[in-house]
Amino acid sequence: MSNYNWIDGNDFSIRHFYLMDRWLLAMIFQPFNGCDPEKLGTHARTLGTLLDRHRDLVFVIKKRAPEASDGVDKLLKVAEATLPDKELRKREIALLEAYETDVVYTEPRIMETSCNYIYAWEEKHLHALCDLNGKVVLDLGAGTGRLTFAAAKIAKRVYASEPVDRLREHMRMRIQTEDQKNIRVQDGIVTAIPHEDDTFDVVMCGHVVGDDYEAELTEMTRVCRPGGHLVICNGDDDIKRAHPDSELTSRGFKAHYHKSTVGGDIYNYTKQV
Ligand SMILES: C[S@@+](CC[C@H](N)C(=O)[O-])C[C@H]1O[C@@H](n2cnc3c(N)ncnc32)[C@H](O)[C@@H]1O
Structure with a gap:
């Protein structure tokens, strides 16, 4: 714990x-x-x-x-x-x-104001990883929608998949408030994605995979079209990390490093399918 x-x-x-x-x-x-x-x-x-x-x-x-x-x-x-x-x-x-x-x-509102990986994060870190312009994107474990709403600014459509109903409702409220037209919120877990093979241009997540990389990455790859991208874009927390996650780099992910504004060592990851 x-x-x-x-x-x-x-x-x-x-x-x-x-x-x-x-x-x-x-x-x-x-x-x-x-x-x-x-x-x-x-x-x-x-x-x-x-x-x-x-x-x-x-x-x-x-x-x-x-x-x-x-x-x-x-x-x-x-x-x-x-x-x-x-x-x-x-x-x-x-x-x-x-x-x-x-x-x-x-309490999703408390998440947005108390979780540093959300409030200290800047959208530029996502846009630096991958061209989302006009793309069909899946955000797994979307949470409060940190990545979803950033991607929706330029993507054609973003599917925000999230297993917790309070978080899904939070995103739906925000969609309504902001009159967003290109976000779809849905239930689901990363190891059982309710979509056909080769559906998305980009499959992304942040702070979701890691319990069972084999099952999680296999499923993410399955729904990403050949030539599409897997993106792991973590938030800007204050955790010191000495090196990127070797489980990801050994599976062909490229690591991208930056220092967060709250002092953490942040590694994000991309891989072309
Ligand atoms: C730490 S939060 C990160 C939220 C969001 N991705 C972000 O980075 O702002 C982890 C999220 O993953 C979701 N989650 C946890 N286990 C999951 C799983 N097996 N499949 C999909 N989502 C999961 C949680 O409900 C939660 O919304």
């Missing part, structure tokens, strides 16, 4: 879990399926205690993400019935901060 200081836990509560869709709930609770409750740590015990005190949330999770039901039951087994409210709130804040990369997706 990483901590990027994207959120202040005081601004959130367990009630934000009611805003999570099936995909997000499964990501959080499925890992507890089949676990040994005896071996669960403090955050899991806090989660169990909070679930025990918010039984409506247990109902919602089990109905919305039945694949995570067993994990929820395991957590309920470690609920601490006598924990004082004040101590529980303290532990709840720490839990929410530990789960910040999931919790933040429930």
Whole structure:
């Protein structure tokens, strides 16, 4: 579990879990399926205690993400019935901060103002990587639309694929507000893209691939037309990186480096299919 200081836990509560869709709930609770409750740590015990005190949330999770039901039951087994409210709130804040990369997706507006990889980023970094003029582009794991809206300024059409419903709605609201005509928002994950082979001129993403490069890059390549481009355009965070990702360079990606305005070493990647 990483901590990027994207959120202040005081601004959130367990009630934000009611805003999570099936995909997000499964990501959080499925890992507890089949676990040994005896071996669960403090955050899991806090989660169990909070679930025990918010039984409506247990109902919602089990109905919305039945694949995570067993994990929820395991957590309920470690609920601490006598924990004082004040101590529980303290532990709840720490839990929410530990789960910040999931919790933040429930508040896309907070993402835009708190996540440095979004607010410190400049569109020129995308446009320097690839000519998007008149192209049909797919943005995978589009999030709040950082890359999508930048590409849409010159691309023919951009498909913004995003598994979290709150983020899809956020992009749809922005499309409406800005009266954007060339963006389509859709559900989907990078390893199962709901498009035919050879569909896109450019298939791009930022901060999405890395869990399973083989499956992810194979699928990205499948939907990119021969001669088209795969683009990995990360945001401008403050993370120091000594070298580009060798998994990507060894798979034929060219690395492009710049220093971010908040001090990070940023590597972006391109590859022609
Ligand atoms: C750190 S955010 C980056 C958002 C956006 N690409 C950007 O760089 O501004 C990661 C995004 O990837 C999405 N995501 C996570 N796992 C994914 C997967 N397996 N397939 C597609 N999207 C995924 C998340 O829902 C989230 O919107």
